[in-house]
Amino acid sequence: MLSTLVYCSLGQGGVLSYPASLSVSPDRSQFFEYESVSLSCEVQGNSTGWRVVRNTSRGILSECNTDWGKQRGSSCTVSLTPSDSGVYWCESGSGEHSNAVNITVHDGAVILESPVLPVTEGDSVTLRCRYQETPSDHTAVFYKDGSLIRAETTGEMTIPAVSKSDEGLYKCTNSEGKSPESWMTVTDAGPSPIPSPAVPVLSMSLPRLLCSLLVGSSYLLVTIILLVKCCRSRTQGETRLPRKTHQDQLGDHVEEE
Structure with missing residues (x-):
């Protein structure tokens, strides 16, 4: 029961994100007595300072290379007996830990x-x-x-x-x-990734594309020139209209009377 509580408190692997992961070789959770198992701490970056720790079914918490296993770097090799059944995980010197795995040794x-x-x-x-x-x-x-x-x-x-x-x-x-x-x-x-919208691909060749751009630019330039000329003509026409003098305006007024 104590091993199960530790296993649940550390997480059952893959559910949470951990700075390290514990791998087991052979990849299974049950072993026969006297089988050998390799436990490795896989850390992104520097794995120095990481060690394999366990809590057995008898409630004994200890590190590899103390009274069990052979530690080499961040890996530990164990020749198993039923008393080795328990929860195993990796732990760093600063207290960080990996996922936990439950190993059962059967006689x-x-x-x-x-x-x-x-x-x-x-x-x-x-x-x-x-x-x-x-x-x-x-x-x-x-x-x-x-x-x-x-x-x-x-x-x-x-x-x-x-x-x-x-x-x-x-x-x-x-x-x-x-x-x-x-x-x-x-x-x-996890959620399925949302597909990105398809990007239209131009099937037009480069020379044809340049030709189309040139023709389009010519039409645009001609249109602008015509608009400018039209505006100038209208302005000049308004300027050339004769303006009536003050005397002409008086003459018109007398004729009306």
Whole structure:
């Protein structure tokens, strides 16, 4: 329970943005006893000062290279025993941390191969029932949240496109035994990018384009010249009209009387 609380408080990977990420090789969350696993802190930039930290199912918080694992740079290699089950993450000297992963070490004959990191909606995911020894029958039965999903004669089950409804606790059973449960997290795919409007492409050749511009400019120039001439002619016509003198205006007035 304590390991689960730590796992949830640190985040289940991929949901939040972290300055570093913890990768697991082989990429699965369940392992047999005495298997070896490599844990690496992947940091953008300088990874100096980052170390692998864990909190076991017994509630023991410690760093790699203390009483477990072999630290090399920002990576840690562990030869697993059941007591190594717990939550693992990367931590820097300043207290920054990465995503957390939950690792289960099983001393039985069957484990479930499931993604150790969250999967994205729409991804194809394959769950496999892995056996420590070659079984007489590869048929495996898969369960989610304690409910039967289906049986597969190949020992593996594929979800072509996962959705949020596929998130939950998975396990498998076969004639050799049953695996522990592992939680599979499904994250949102995010909004689809808005396509940018198409940019019209000119199919006209360069010489033809220059010719069209030249003709258009000529028409515009001729139009401007005609407008200027018209305005000048009107102005000159108004200027040449004879103006009546004061005496002419008096004569007109007498004639009217």
